[in-house]
Amino acid sequence: MTKIGLIELLEESIIQNWDRKALTDFQGETLQYKDVARKIEKIHLVMEAAGVRPGDRIALCGRNSGNWCVAFLATITYGAVIVPILHEFKPDNIHNIVNHCEARLLFVGDQVWENLNEDRMPALEGIVSVKDFELLTSRSDKLTYSREHLNELFGRKFPCIFSSEHVRYRREESPESLVVINYTSGTTGFSKGVMLPARSLLSNILFCRDTIGIRPGDNIVSMLPMGHVFGLVYDFLYGITHGAHLHFLTRMPSPKIIMTTVARIHPRVISCVPLVVEKIFKKEVLPRIDNKLGKLLLRVPFINDILKERAREESMKLFGGNISEIIIGGAPFNAEVEAFLKKINFPYSIAYGMTECGPIICHSPWHETQYTSCGRAAHRMELRVDSSDPARIPGELMCRGMNTMLGYYKNKEATAAVLDSDGWIHTGDMAVISDEGDVFIKGRCKNMLLSASGQNIYPEEIEAKLNNMPFVNESLIIMNRDKLVALVYPDIDEALKNGYDEAKLTELLDQSRQELNKELPAYSQITRIVFRNEEFEKTAKKSIKRYLYQNTDN
Numbered sequence: 001m002t003k004i005g006l007i008e009l010l011e012e013s014i015i016q017n018w019d020r021k022a023l024t025d026f027q028g029e030t031l032q033y034k035d036v037a038r039k040i041e042k043i044h045l046v047m048e049a050a051g052v053r054p055g056d057r058i059a060l061c062g063r064n065s066g067n068w069c070v071a072f073l074a075t076i077t078y079g080a081v082i083v084p085i086l087h088e089f090k091p092d093n094i095h096n097i098v099n100h101c102e103a104r105l106l107f108v109g110d111q112v113w114e115n116l117n118e119d120r121m122p123a124l125e126g127i128v129s130v131k132d133f134e135l136l137t138s139r140s141d142k143l144t145y146s147r148e149h150l151n152e153l154f155g156r157k158f159p160c161i162f163s164s165e166h167v168r169y170r171r172e173e174s175p176e177s178l179v180v181i182n183y184t185s186g187t188t189g190f191s192k193g194v195m196l197p198a199r200s201l202l203s204n205i206l207f208c209r210d211t212i213g214i215r216p217g218d219n220i221v222s223m224l225p226m227g228h229v230f231g232l233v234y235d236f237l238y239g240i241t242h243g244a245h246l247h248f249l250t251r252m253p254s255p256k257i258i259m260t261t262v263a264r265i266h267p268r269v270i271s272c273v274p275l276v277v278e279k280i281f282k283k284e285v286l287p288r289i290d291n292k293l294g295k296l297l298l299r300v301p302f303i304n305d306i307l308k309e310r311a312r313e314e315s316m317k318l319f320g321g322n323i324s325e326i327i328i329g330g331a332p333f334n335a336e337v338e339a340f341l342k343k344i345n346f347p348y349s350i351a352y353g354m355t356e357c358g359p360i361i362c363h364s365p366w367h368e369t370q371y372t373s374c375g376r377a378a379h380r381m382e383l384r385v386d387s388s389d390p391a392r393i394p395g396e397l398m399c400r401g402m403n404t405m406l407g408y409y410k411n412k413e414a415t416a417a418v419l420d421s422d423g424w425i426h427t428g429d430m431a432v433i434s435d436e437g438d439v440f441i442k443g444r445c446k447n448m449l450l451s452a453s454g455q456n457i458y459p460e461e462i463e464a465k466l467n468n469m470p471f472v473n474e475s476l477i478i479m480n481r482d483k484l485v486a487l488v489y490p491d492i493d494e495a496l497k498n499g500y501d502e503a504k505l506t507e508l509l510d511q512s513r514q515e516l517n518k519e520l521p522a523y524s525q526i527t528r529i530v531f532r533n534e535e536f537e538k539t540a541k542k543s544i545k546r547y548l549y550q551n552t553d554n
Contacts, residue, residue, distance in 0.1 A: 017243040023066035043074035049146030054079030061085035062109020077169035086227035095120040175199035193409030200358035203402035208238040216243030218268035262320040397431040451523040
């Protein structure tokens with residue numbers, strides 16, 4: 001790995017790309033790299049005057065935006081520790097995180113701030129608006145003074161013009177220096193604060209550089225929440241350290257908004273969760289290729305060359321026409337949608353990781369990605385499967401290397417349960433690794449179901465097939481009295497449009513269930529389908545909170 005440090009990499013990029021566009025809010029402000037540098041200096045002045053010390057924790061909670069990035073960069077280049085918090089978290093969880101990490105300041109977005117109670121965060125010295133960096137709350141005279149006299153302080157430090165020569169940031173003391181505490185959005189229990197050192201973030205950024213390859217000035221559409229480490233690294237930190245121009249949707253990234261945005265921006269790279277890609281292909285791409293076949297194209301084993309070419313052309317056009325790769329991660333990808341992308345030679349790749357690895361564990365370039373695989377071990381990472389036959393018998397996937405965390409903040413017990421004495425992180429995922437090194441995830445260890453005959457059942461594999469049934473939005477497999485039951489949230493509106501009322505839809509899906517059972521072993525067949533009237537509750541990564549439904553008595 002290069003000897004350059006994380007902060008040095010940021011500093012060099014800002015200087016080298018001084019006059020390039022850096023950050024743009026959808027239908028809003030655009031900041032050049034020099035504007036970002038100026039804002040960083042002003043925040044540094046406020047922090048210094050307020051007595052913030054290197055190593056102090058600064059919390060940041062809000063939707064993706066240019067100023068969100070500025071607050072993040074200002075914190076780590078000052079030497080403080082940034083604590084990005086997902087804006088989707090409930091107020092109680094945000095209060096708990098701010099208190100748990102002992103944050104001195106909180107940068108907060110307008111929509112988040114509306115629901116917070118400052119009295120529940122008594123140790124905060126100040127709360128700052130991400131929108132305009134105005135003080136919302138101050139419990140420090142020094143902080144109040146520094147913000148009110150900021151222009152005066154800036155003019156005193158830079159009496160002439162502020163230029164790239166003034167960009168000199170505080171370097172991390174060592175590769176092990178703590179930079180980020182990222183609280184997980186897990187499906188159970190209280191969020192754990194993952195401590196990511198400089199080496200982890202730098203290793204991830206350099207891996208992106210080696211495998212993706214954007215150029216200065218390339219456009220990136222950021223749709224993943226940067227409060228989660230996948231979006232933080234793949235979109236923001238990778239982009240900003242390589243001179244890219246980041247565009248933030250600043251609102252919920254529905255397929256329609258995404259399509260409108262990418263058609264105008266022509267991004268080079270897009271990182272997103274599987275659900276977004278699946279919806280776009282099922283509702284936008286396939287109908288354009290053949291209105292009659294539509295979703296059924298996913299199940300057609302052979303597609304003629306004309307349809308393949310049309311599908312690829314429409315897909316590339318819908319994603320802006322300039323796309324070099326779409327990186328999919330954060331949740332399992334639907335196998336039938338993936339098979340379709342393979343058939344039409346669409347440039348997608350699967351990234352696999354976890355917050356505890358900042359995040360990357362596996363990823364291969366799109367032209368090397370094997371079907372249903374999440375790629376090979378990332379550079380500077382080592383993998384093994386806890387199995388007597390790792391290529392054929394699933395076992396827990398473990399990893400170690402430069403990307404791994406320091407541990408969980410103020411939680412030695414949780415750290416010891418995941419990070420062993422030899423440096424191996426136990427991912428909690430069942431996997432096999434081919435002789436060539438390709439990793440195939442089978443499902444979560446805790447999600448694995450055991451049949452009455454002792455067979456292992458991976459519900460995610462069955463759900464992927466269920467989700468391709470006509471009029472199925474999403475599904476969840478549960479074990480009920482030793483029988484598999486499918487909970488299904490149907491697309492009622494689409495069914496009604498096609499002449500299926502609830503009775504007819506029930507009959508259709510039961511027929512589909514019987515057809516699916518012919519493809520499944522006897523021990524993993526679905527006994528019945530139960531409809532749900534609302535979608536499943538999910539984490540910020542859009543993973544279903546399975547534990548809420550496992551004890552459903554149907």
